[in-house]
Amino acid sequence: MIHIDHRSRVPIYEQIQTGFEALVLAGALKREDQLPSVRSLAKDLAINPNTIAKAYQLMEVSGFIYSLPGRGSFIALDRAALQARRRPEALVRFQEAGFQLKEVGVTKEEASRELARIYAQTSERRAADDSD
Incomplete structure (x- = not known):
């Protein structure tokens, strides 16, 4: 749990x-x-x-x-309401991470590939959780 x-x-x-x-x-x-x-x-x-x-x-x-x-x-909240509540903070953290990545020389293409990999992992993890 x-x-x-x-x-x-x-x-x-x-x-x-x-x-x-x-x-x-x-x-x-x-x-x-x-x-x-x-x-x-x-x-x-x-x-x-x-x-x-x-x-x-x-x-x-x-x-x-x-x-x-x-x-x-x-x-008290359903998934959509919790997502809506947490979304602004997550976007701020994402923006801060983007600034840090740019400062250390990570290219937009590298960042995009990493983000795609993270989204794929998340989707795979959800699919595995759903099959349990």
Whole structure:
């Protein structure tokens, strides 16, 4: 489900949020799907429940999930809405990477080939995931 890298500089609560977002983007979770309880996820990931609670709280504040008292937490966004939300930031990072590539002498053709390779890998990975 979600992978936590304890050696990463990214805080665990952010890794949890990113993990759930990745599951929605991959189609493994859909709008209205229920998230595991704080206790259950804490046990599965061997993480302090307070860290899970913080992640859930931040996801709720951002509008990614919503909670119903006594019922649990649920995904609030579908894949398209999450893509639309994350698209502007991704394009800014892409532009910054483009500037860096140009600064170090990568040609437009080299960058285009690399981007095509990445898109092909992503498509192959999705096809493999869909066949599972």
